[in-house]
Amino acid sequence: MMFETLLFFAFSAVLVGAAFGVILARNPVYSALLLVLCFFNSAVIWLMLDAEFLGIVLVLVYVGAVMVLFLFVVMMLDVNLEELRKGLAGYWPIAAVVAGLMVFAILDVVVVKHLGGVSLGAAPPLPADYSNTRVLGEALFTRYAYPAQIAAVILLVASIAAIVLTLRHRPGVKPQNVGEQVRVSAKDRVRLVKMAPEKRP
Amino acid sequence: MLDQYLPILIFMGLAAVLGLALFTIGWFAGPRRPDAQKLSPYECGFEAFEDARMRFDVRYYLVAIIFVVFDLEIAFFFPWAVSLRETGTFGLLAMLVFALLLVVALVYDYRKGALEWD
Amino acid sequence: MNAFSVAAFNSGLTLATPEIFLGLAGCGILLLDLLIGDERRHWTAALSIAALLITAVLAAGVEVSGPVTALGGMFLVDAMSQALKVVALVIVAVVFVYSIEYMRHRGILKGEYFVLGLFATLGILVLISAASLVTVYLGLELLSLCLYAMVAFDRDSGRAAESAIKFFVLGSLASGTLLYGMSIIYGVTGSLELGTIAAAVQGGLATNIGLLFGIAFLIVAIGFKFGAVPFHMWIPDVYEGSPTCVTLFVGSAPKIAAFALAMRLLVDGLGGAHVDWGQMLVVLSVLSMAVGNVVAIAQTNLKRMLGYSTISHVGYILLGILAGTSQGYQSAMFYTITYVIVAAGSFGMILLLSRHGFEADRIEDFKGLNARSPWFAGMMAIFMFSLAGLPPFIGFWAKLGVIQAVLGINAVWLAVVAVLFSVVGAFYYLRVVKMMYFDEPVDAARIDGSPLMRAVLSANALLVLLLGIAPGALLVVCAHALP
Numbered sequence: 001m002m003f004e005t006l007l008f009f010a011f012s013a014v015l016v017g018a019a020f021g022v023i024l025a026r027n028p029v030y031s032a033l034l035l036v037l038c039f040f041n042s043a044v045i046w047l048m049l050d051a052e053f054l055g056i057v058l059v060l061v062y063v064g065a066v067m068v069l070f071l072f073v074v075m076m077l078d079v080n081l082e083e084l085r086k087g088l089a090g091y092w093p094i095a096a097v098v099a100g101l102m103v104f105a106i107l108d109v110v111v112v113k114h115l116g117g118v119s120l121g122a123a124p125p126l127p128a129d130y131s132n133t134r135v136l137g138e139a140l141f142t143r144y145a146y147p148a149q150i151a152a153v154i155l156l157v158a159s160i161a162a163i164v165l166t167l168r169h170r171p172g173v174k175p176q177n178v179g180e181q182v183r184v185s186a187k188d189r190v191r192l193v194k195m196a197p198e199k200r201p
Numbered sequence: 202m203l204d205q206y207l208p209i210l211i212f213m214g215l216a217a218v219l220g221l222a223l224f225t226i227g228w229f230a231g232p233r234r235p236d237a238q239k240l241s242p243y244e245c246g247f248e249a250f251e252d253a254r255m256r257f258d259v260r261y262y263l264v265a266i267i268f269v270v271f272d273l274e275i276a277f278f279f280p281w282a283v284s285l286r287e288t289g290t291f292g293l294l295a296m297l298v299f300a301l302l303l304v305v306a307l308v309y310d311y312r313k314g315a316l317e318w319d
Numbered sequence: 320m321n322a323f324s325v326a327a328f329n330s331g332l333t334l335a336t337p338e339i340f341l342g343l344a345g346c347g348i349l350l351l352d353l354l355i356g357d358e359r360r361h362w363t364a365a366l367s368i369a370a371l372l373i374t375a376v377l378a379a380g381v382e383v384s385g386p387v388t389a390l391g392g393m394f395l396v397d398a399m400s401q402a403l404k405v406v407a408l409v410i411v412a413v414v415f416v417y418s419i420e421y422m423r424h425r426g427i428l429k430g431e432y433f434v435l436g437l438f439a440t441l442g443i444l445v446l447i448s449a450a451s452l453v454t455v456y457l458g459l460e461l462l463s464l465c466l467y468a469m470v471a472f473d474r475d476s477g478r479a480a481e482s483a484i485k486f487f488v489l490g491s492l493a494s495g496t497l498l499y500g501m502s503i504i505y506g507v508t509g510s511l512e513l514g515t516i517a518a519a520v521q522g523g524l525a526t527n528i529g530l531l532f533g534i535a536f537l538i539v540a541i542g543f544k545f546g547a548v549p550f551h552m553w554i555p556d557v558y559e560g561s562p563t564c565v566t567l568f569v570g571s572a573p574k575i576a577a578f579a580l581a582m583r584l585l586v587d588g589l590g591g592a593h594v595d596w597g598q599m600l601v602v603l604s605v606l607s608m609a610v611g612n613v614v615a616i617a618q619t620n621l622k623r624m625l626g627y628s629t630i631s632h633v634g635y636i637l638l639g640i641l642a643g644t645s646q647g648y649q650s651a652m653f654y655t656i657t658y659v660i661v662a663a664g665s666f667g668m669i670l671l672l673s674r675h676g677f678e679a680d681r682i683e684d685f686k687g688l689n690a691r692s693p694w695f696a697g698m699m700a701i702f703m704f705s706l707a708g709l710p711p712f713i714g715f716w717a718k719l720g721v722i723q724a725v726l727g728i729n730a731v732w733l734a735v736v737a738v739l740f741s742v743v744g745a746f747y748y749l750r751v752v753k754m755m756y757f758d759e760p761v762d763a764a765r766i767d768g769s770p771l772m773r774a775v776l777s778a779n780a781l782l783v784l785l786l787g788i789a790p791g792a793l794l795v796v797c798a799h800a801l802p
């Protein structure tokens with residue numbers, strides 16, 4: 001127990017540090033990489049809460065795919081962050097108020113336990129063969145089958161939208177068409193012409 | 202459950218220690234005598250023409266987002282496969298509809314030529 | 320949370336026939352569109368319109384007696400959902416009719432506009448029929464994602480791209496706020512299902528501070544999706560920057576979705592906490608009426624002016640909701656439906672006057688319209704009078720309804736504010752009418768537009784007039800929907 005608590009604090013400390021790094025790093029690529037570190041640490045914390053599948057998905061989807069996308073976007077935009085940052089410091093009072101409110105709300109929940117609400121009691125101990133993935137699958141493909149289908153439609157829309165917004169066919173490109181290359185036969189390329197011999201003038 | 206992950210924790214610890222160690226050794230043991238010339242960006246003897254970071258083509262973005270879409274689909278497949286014994290025919294059919302919607306996406310991507318790099 | 324049964328799920332599928340059909344139609348049209356050439360793109364439009372109308376018939380045909388949940392408790396059909404679905408589907412069909420010519424002139428007549436529109440409509444339907452926080456969120460996301468893409472649809476327009484980015488960033492922020500609020504409400508009530516949440520709130524959670532936090536976040540998100548002040552910043556830019564056919568889309572059917580979002584979350588889920596969210600809505604409502612009506616006066620761009628006009632009308636819709644009585648909800652629903660009909664027509668007029676290389680989106684472009692086409696000047700006048708809330712047009716009954724609703728809860732000062740700002744608002748609508756009838760035309764081009772578009776637009780305007788003379792039928796529908 002003690003060891004797990006220690007681990008939790010270690011990973012949380014790295015998480016918070018990396019999160020600060022994300023917003024403070026001058027180079028957006030560093031920010032993106034630090035965000036990867038954040039995701040990774042959150043995944044570990046999820047793991048420690050017995051939410052195995054969510055932790056793995058966080059690494060698989062966010063670190064593996066979404067962050068790659070982020071990096072592409074960061075590199076594609078080619079923005080000069082220093083220019084954008086000009087005048088940003090003027091907003092700090094508002095930011096401080098918002099951040100203070102958030103911290104207050106979270107402390108209220110965690111320390112004061114002031115929020116109350118319906119108590120579902122302590123979570124029952126998990127059975128020995130408990131599999132987070134299986135339980136999630138059961139919920140997702142029975143009770144939540146309808147939301148899962150809507151999620152599929154959203155994914156479909158995402159790929160349509162991405163293509164509509166970014167795909168451009170460049171005119172004048174001459175790509176290699178392997179199929180045609182294979183299908184070609186000698187008679188398409190070489191024409192044998194029979195002709196009478198000609199006399200040299 | 203968590204003790205199954207102990208090897209990974211040990212591995213992470215080793216990786217961290219090794220990484221830090223190599224860095225520190227390099228820092229202390231290597232000769233470091235920087236001067237202005239050594240620290241300036243090097244581009245075949247000229248002054249640097251432009252920023253080292255170039256703009257990426259928007260096509261990378263398209264590839265990445267299509268990858269994200271199908272990666273998320275995979276994320277739905279894992280729990281489905283593990284729980285198929287419990288969800289039975291209903292789960293199978295639910296996944297069939299789910300997968301067909303993404304087949305539509307795949308056909309669309311393919312016919313639009315989004316899977317080709319010109 | 321009752322146990323899940325496959326048989327119950329399958330029998331519930333018949334209730335979701337409209338959604339299933341629309342989803343299938345969207346996929347089918349997407350694939351068909353791949354096969355046809357650019358010159359036959361209007362087929363995609365025709366098929367999409369047909370699909371919407373068939374779905375509307377299906378939605379009207381679903382037989383329910385009282386609210387029924389289905390599909391694992393995620394889906395709800397009641398009289399309100401049926402009425403809203405039919406209106407949303409028909410409005411989107413009308414929007415598509417108006418859009419075809421405009422897109423053809425600009426070379427952006429692409430199948431994806433219609434397919435994204437269909438999926439956006441599917442999102443609206445999902446949202447209207449949501450019985451759980453999960454489906455509320457997913458429906459809203461489906462709708463928003465399609466809208467973001469549609470705003471940036473004209474890829475060569477920098478302004479469209481700019482407004483799409485603004486829309487997307489602010490919209491994502493609102494979605495995040497919504498999720499945060501939902502997670503707090505889940506934490507406090509222990510359920511995602513609106514019915515269970517309502518029971519928990521009735522059971523003594525109404526004054527719970529945590530619930531209050533959650534509600535505040537939900538209100539922010541609802542305010543954003545409606546475009547209520549102070550969460551309105553995206554509306555003028557998006558309305559002005561996107562292609563007019565997309566402005567038309569964004570400005571019409573999604574308002575029904577926003578109304579459904581507010582009704583499902585605030586009334587179905589948190590009805591017991593009306594005291595809390597009612598006060599928050601008062602602020603949004605008064606600010607929206609004030610800012611919308613006053614700033615609209617200063618606009619020279621008609622799309623932008625109609626954007627601010629939307630903001631002010633949202634203030635009136637919120638008046639009905641904040642009353643918290645069934646009379647108030649009915650009047651808000653009536654207001655939403657009539658506003659959407661009128662807004663579709665007004666943007667349709669801009670589309671009618673626009674042509675190749677000419678947007679017709681400045682107010683001056685309507686100068687002397689009466690000399691060019693008395694018929695369509697009359698139509699535009701009907702829309703403007705209705706937006707201004709003059710009798711005998713439909714907008715008058717809508718405003719009357721919400722004002723009666725706030726009088727019903729003895730909030731006389733709110734009624735006074737509403738009347739005051741509707742007088743201010745009348746100014747800029749009547750200015751358009753004045754320009755059409757008393758100014759010299761600056762533009763002499765013939766008014767084009769396909770016969771179909773002219774017919775539908777005329778029908779749209781005549782409907783506004785007809786409903787204004789005889790609002791009884793629609794009032795009955797709203798009364799039946801929200802008893």
